[in-house]
Amino acid sequence: MxxxxxxxSRMMIFELNGERWFVPVTxxxxxxxVERRExxxxxxxAVGSPMPGVVVDVKVKVGDVVSEGDQVAVLxxxxxxxxxxxxxxxxxxxxxxxxxxxVEGDDLLIVVGEGSADTNENFKKFAQ
Numbered sequence: 541m542x543x544x545x546x547x548x549s550r551m552m553i554f555e556l557n558g559e560r561w562f563v564p565v566t567x568x569x570x571x572x573x574v575e576r577r578e579x580x581x582x583x584x585x586a587v588g589s590p591m592p593g594v595v596v597d598v599k600v601k602v603g604d605v606v607s608e609g610d611q612v613a614v615l616x617x618x619x620x621x622x623x624x625x626x627x628x629x630x631x632x633x634x635x636x637x638x639x640x641x642x643v644e645g646d647d648l649l650i651v652v653g654e655g656s657a658d659t660n661e662n663f664k665k666f667a668q
Contacts, residue, residue: 577647578636585628585652589643593617597639600650604632612650615643624649631655 544550544567552563580588596614600606606626613624634651637643 577643579646580648583651585630585633585654586648587612587624587627587650587652589615589645589647589649590622590624591615591617592644593622593642595637595639595641595643595649596621598635598637598650600632600635602632602635605655606630606632606652612652613637626650626652628652 548567549564550567552565554561554563580586593615594617596616598613600612606612607629608626610626611623612626612632615622615624630652631654632650633653635649636651637647637649643649
């Protein structure tokens, strides 16, 4: 049996009444090996991918203070780059992607939690 392709499809070949038939079949067991990313939920600080693409740049790191509308990542899709803005003001609490990662629509990229510059200074002192 031939190995599955990137989306878990195998080409099955069989003969019926002297004719050779080629039928693509989805192999769900192969799909379980594909990495699935966490999806962005309705949480106000969750920054999700607006479309499938490749992460070109991540502009923030955990502990950074961002304002609503600040650019937090850059996504490339169909040879066009899209700036991904922060939906809320606060402190970056999670970054789930790196430059070069492939993402699907609604995949979680970054989480921005409540906080301020004072919170960020406390975070830096604690991290030392």
